[in-house]
Amino acid sequence: MATLRQLEYLVTVVDCGSFTRAAELLHVTQPALSHQIRALERTVGGPLLERLPRGIRLTPMGRAALPHARAALSDAERLQAAARRTAGLDGGELEVATVHSVSLGPLPPVLKAWRERHPEVRVRLREYPHAEQLRAAMAAGQADLAIGPVPDGWEGPVRELGVEEFTVVLPSDDPLRDDPLRDEPLRDGPLRDGPAAPRVRIADLAGRAWVHYAPGNGLAELLDRVCAEAGFQPRIAVRTEQTAAAPLLAAAGLGPALVPANILPPALDALLLRPDPPVRRTLAAYTRTRPDRLTTAFADLLAAQVQV
Known part of the structure; x- marks a missing residue:
């Protein structure tokens, strides 16, 4: 089974464009980094990266695996944040993704009310011009909650907000x-x-x-x-x-x-x-999986305050 460390190494190599720069960023030796990537490739059953004279490129298998690696890392980060919030160790951060029209219209007063109720919780807002980009970002695990047009065929929880x-x-x-x-x-x-x-x-x-x-x-x-x-x-x-x-x-x-x-x-x-x-068009709040208590609280406030 692939480990989170191996997935992190893969994503870092791709983002850096080379093993050398990735090793420097990760504070590991290049041989150790290469060893972990080869171990990941053995686990998935094929090459993920093609080593070039100047850099690397993803193989077809690598292109298919990369979005899942990013999503797994994002899920792990949110798992840690949710555990800290539940334990009361810190305020944490709530990541909210939406389309531009929602961030211009109904969302600002909701964020103001949220700040008044939960000043210790940081909110990171991600904005997208298209509902499909929003859906893709949410599917890749880049936010805790998405707010936008109802996504067709979404398998996770969906809460309609209004028209x-x-x-x-x-x-x-x-x-x-x-x-x-x-x-x-x-x-x-x-x-x-x-x-x-x-x-x-x-x-x-x-x-x-x-x-x-x-x-x-x-x-x-x-x-x-x-x-x-x-x-x-x-x-x-x-x-x-x-x-x-x-x-x-x-x-x-x-x-x-x-x-x-x-x-x-x-x-x-x-x-x-x-x-x-x-x-x-109908707007909705949706998540990939069952939301934690903090995300649910934000969705409740959103549903109570949004008037569309």
Whole structure:
């Protein structure tokens, strides 16, 4: 059976790109490091690394094994942290992973409340532009808790938090302000806590050039899908890598933007329209295995405070 030391050695060699640098970082001799890697290769039944004149490269077996090695090391670190927290030896650290829109919208007040209740517990926040990147990070053991869209086929515990609503942002003087639809509230209620939101058919915006998101941002795929369902492909006025910039660019007149309603700046001078039909996604908190008491406490606070 592979040992944690052998897995640590493998990951370090890969990250350093050479046995020499890895041995220096690990404070072991290069022969001892090579011996442990060969022992690991015997255990798994084949070569993991190809020794090159200048460096190393992973074999196909090594590429398959590396994510599991990283996950095992992360799990071991969290096991030690959870044991310390349970024993009350120190406050420990809670690692929370999420997508950009959640870290901009519902998460900050939750973190504030958590800090007030548990000032001794450090929170490490990992943010990802795409829900699949979030899922992959959680599967690799890089966080204690993930917060984002419900992951398809996730085998670990999943706790739904609520439905995230999206809105279309336009400049405050946009001609759609006088559209007859603005006086017809959407049948399912108000936008956030304000008055009934005016609505707009996405198809009516087919001729516009949009504020779009950079490739790799999950909201880029969502916008493309919503527009495709309305029968068109959006023209692009500008692409932004920053989710928070989209409503500001739209308010400045660059084009309509589709954004989560919970990230809108409170004083944004813009026309806010509810898509008809509504655009929504369900958010959830999920873990790889049954969460420890501290992670459960954070999830409980999250479920009580998040309003999406």
